[in-house]
Amino acid sequence: xxxxxxxxxxxxxxxxxxxxxxxxxxxxxxxxxxxxxxxxxxxxxxxxxxxxxxxxxxxxxxxxxxxxxxxxxxxxxxxxxxxxxxxxxxxxxxxxxxxxxxxxxxxxxxxxxxxxxxxxxxxxxxxxxxxxxxxxxxxxxxxxx
Numbered sequence: 001x002x003x004x005x006x007x008x009x010x011x012x013x014x015x016x017x018x019x020x021x022x023x024x025x026x027x028x029x030x031x032x033x034x035x036x037x038x039x040x041x042x043x044x045x046x047x048x049x050x051x052x053x054x055x056x057x058x059x060x061x062x063x064x065x066x067x068x069x070x071x072x073x074x075x076x077x078x079x080x081x082x083x084x085x086x087x088x089x090x091x092x093x094x095x096x097x098x099x100x101x102x103x104x105x106x107x108x109x110x111x112x113x114x115x116x117x118x119x120x121x122x123x124x125x126x127x128x129x130x131x132x133x134x135x136x137x138x139x140x141x142x143x144x145x
Contacts, residue, residue, distance in 0.1 A: 004016060026073060029063075029065060036059045040056055040059070047097075056088065063078075080107075085107070090103075
């Protein structure tokens with residue numbers, strides 16, 4: 001029996017292979033990841049630790065999606081969390097700006113090393129120097145809006 005599993009929607013049927021092909025590639029996952037990373041950074045810079053911790057929670061959920069949809073990157077994503085996000089989280093929970101800056105900088109350098117190790121011509125990561133415009137407009141960062 002060579003029948004494929006299919007789901008029905010109001011628009012028609014979709015088979016499991018097509019559904020699998022629609023899963024986000026790592027570039028889409030990492031775009032969401034880096035957007036949250038930037039928001040986390042700016043939230044910490046103004047002392048909005050609650051927002052920063054929320055962004056970290058979302059970063060971890062995004063990484064979990066990446067690990068599920070692209071299992072070849074699962075170990076790297078988990079390793080990055082253990083090696084870098086844990087120390088970032090500790091600094092945020094302690095509301096320690098200096099420790100956060102050091103942990104964040106170390107993680108950014110690690111990201112650049114990972115990109116270099118892939119030996120592909122990709123831009124290196126950097127921190128946005130301004131708050132993202134769509135967030136700035138709503139003053140969600142707290143002081144300094």
